[in-house]
Amino acid sequence: MRLDDIDLKVLLALIKDPRIQISELADEVGVARNTAQSRLRRLQRAEILRDGGRDIDLSKLGYDVLAFVTLEVNHRDLDSVITALRQIPNVLEIHETSGRGDVWVRLIATDTHQLQSALRQILRIKGVTRSETTFALHTHLAYRAAPLLEHYAEHDH
Amino acid sequence: MRLDDIDLKVLLALIKDPRIQISELADEVGVARNTAQSRLRRLQRAEILRDGGRDIDLSKLGYDVLAFVTLEVNHRDLDSVITALRQIPNVLEIHETSGRGDVWVRLIATDTHQLQSALRQILRIKGVTRSETTFALHTHLAYRAAPLLEHYAEHDH
DNA sequence: CAAATTTTTGAACAAACTGCTCAAATTCTA
């Protein structure tokens, strides 16, 4: 499915506040309330908005390639490396790690070509000395926290 | 902050449907509308619900230890390994990977002791031959997709 | 244990919001 400008604005508004009201959403996107309503419905029906709107299924938008990148970094340059990584839209998540590598990155792309390009950007960052890329071939369990919370309840009674 | 039963039910209802209406939420949780409203407000104010409710800050609930676990698995047992991993509440995410290891797991715990216990559970699973754990010391960028979506717009105009 | 404090409840109200329909206007597509 291809998103137009309105869809994108709807998604961005929902990311900012998933509980936004339809009328406010319409205002923010700059369309009639009816339009906002039907766009939202369509996005939910297409399951681009999963779980009623909690998060966005990027694979449905063509982002099929997911990779985990482990970086080795000169410790002196760590802050600037983080800053540079943040600028890359394909970088969805950054953690400082101990063990193998110093920084762990979640990287997403539409295809391996785009991934390659993002990886080049990363390797060009001053202070990055080495990288290792692992491809996620299949998501067996997308991020979920519900069982943990249910467990939290039992744990303390 | 310590959550009671009502808070947990509120969070679980919001995970299921972040756009649930207050009155329906109150019904589902089994409290008065006023109570549901004030609990929701409190959770947002405490920033346990981030971004107005999109996702839950588990570190605020005491889950301070985050680790990425890479597993080597006998390919014959892959399905049953995945099934077993799913049963563990501390496992938040599972991907099949190529490259280093066959399965990648996001694991969370309140402390290293609890982590150790979860790791033991994992290693006991039939078919898991080896594991490697990387600790996430600091989250420099929590999952975000907004910049990617903004970029998506530019990309095709 | 009893008093003090906090939380929950239910009721009430006005204002706002929702889902829905519809016909006209606009935009997109073939």
Add this chain to the structure above:
DNA sequence: TAGAATTTGAGCAGTTTGTTCAAAAATTTG
């Protein structure tokens, strides 16, 4: 350019929301 699809704005009835408040219930504290 004609036909199809989408958007718009208006209207309407019904629901939901935010708010306030006092009583009841639950929790904490001395």
